[in-house]
Amino acid sequence: MVRALTPDQLGAPSKCAEWDVRGVLSHLVTGSLMAVSVVRGDPPPDRQTDHLGDRPLEAFDAALDDVRAALSEPGVLEKTYPTPLGEQPGSFVATMRINELVVHSWDIAAATGQSTDIAPELAAAALAMWRSRLGDGARPAGMPFDDPQPVPPGATAADGLAAYLGRRC
Numbered sequence: 480m481v482r483a484l485t486p487d488q489l490g491a492p493s494k495c496a497e498w499d500v501r502g503v504l505s506h507l508v509t510g511s512l513m514a515v516s517v518v519r520g521d522p523p524p525d526r527q528t529d530h531l532g533d534r535p536l537e538a539f540d541a542a543l544d545d546v547r548a549a550l551s552e553p554g555v556l557e558k559t560y561p562t563p564l565g566e567q568p569g570s571f572v573a574t575m576r577i578n579e580l581v582v583h584s585w586d587i588a589a590a591t592g593q594s595t596d597i598a599p600e601l602a603a604a605a606l607a608m609w610r611s612r613l614g615d616g617a618r619p620a621g622m623p624f625d626d627p628q629p630v631p632p633g634a635t636a637a638d639g640l641a642a643y644l645g646r647r648c
Contacts, residue, residue, distance in 0.1 A: 480587040480597070481507075481539050489535060493590040494646040495583075503586050504539055505531050507579065511542035514576050515549040517560045518569060546576055578605040585641045589648075595637050602636035606643055618645070 481504065489501040498506065508531060512524040524530065531538045549555065556569040564571075581601050588595045617626050625645025630638060638648045 480584040480591075480593055481536060483593055484536060484587070484591065488591045491590045493586045494641070495586055498586075500587055500590050501531065501535060503583050503590075504535055505529060507583050508538050508542040510579055511546040511576065514572050515542075515545050517562065517572060518549045518552070518555050518558075550576070574608065577601060578608065581605050581637060582640055582644055585637045586646070588637075589641070589646070595641070595648075596635040597637040599636040602640045606636070606640045609640070609643060 484500065484504075489499065489504070491500045493500055493503050495503060495506075509524060509526055509528075512530060513526075515521070516523045530542070550569065550573045556573060558569050559566050560569060560572060562572065562575075578601075581598055582605065584597050585595050585602075587593070588597065613622075613624070615627060618624055628642040628645060628647050630642045631648050634642070634648060642648050
């Protein structure tokens with residue numbers, strides 16, 4: 480989704496009310512930088528800083544390369560790390576990066592007219608993980624997700640994930 484973006488699409492509104500496409504991309508880069516800092520024990524990046532600069536697609540690629548390298552280091556997936564959800568194994572950190580990349584790829588695709596048929600197996604696994612954590616009821620205040628939305632007929636697995644996390648498909 481990201482590599483297909485054109486500079487004029489960065490200002491397109493996304494299904495995440497507070498972000499345009501550039502904001503979604505910035506969120507993904509910041510999340511990757513945070514995951515790297517968690518597994519390497521470095522200070523976290525400033526969440527308010529624009530980590531995209533004037534080359535947002537290159538910043539995304541660099542952050543993705545960094546998080547892949549960090550999560551591929553021997554023993555990382557088995558170690559335990561502090562996360563916003565408490566102490567978690569590195570495998571959880573990796574799973575959360577994958578889940579976030581899948582759902583926000585949907586946000587970018589939906590905002591830019593790209594196909595939302597994104598990694599069906601990963602989208603289904605992400606949906607199963609979120610269902611086990613959140614259930615099917617209304618979301619408590621302060622959650623980064625809205626209440627589940629209806630899934631239209633013929634929806635892709637990623638559409639179902641997006642709808643479960645509050646996006647209107």
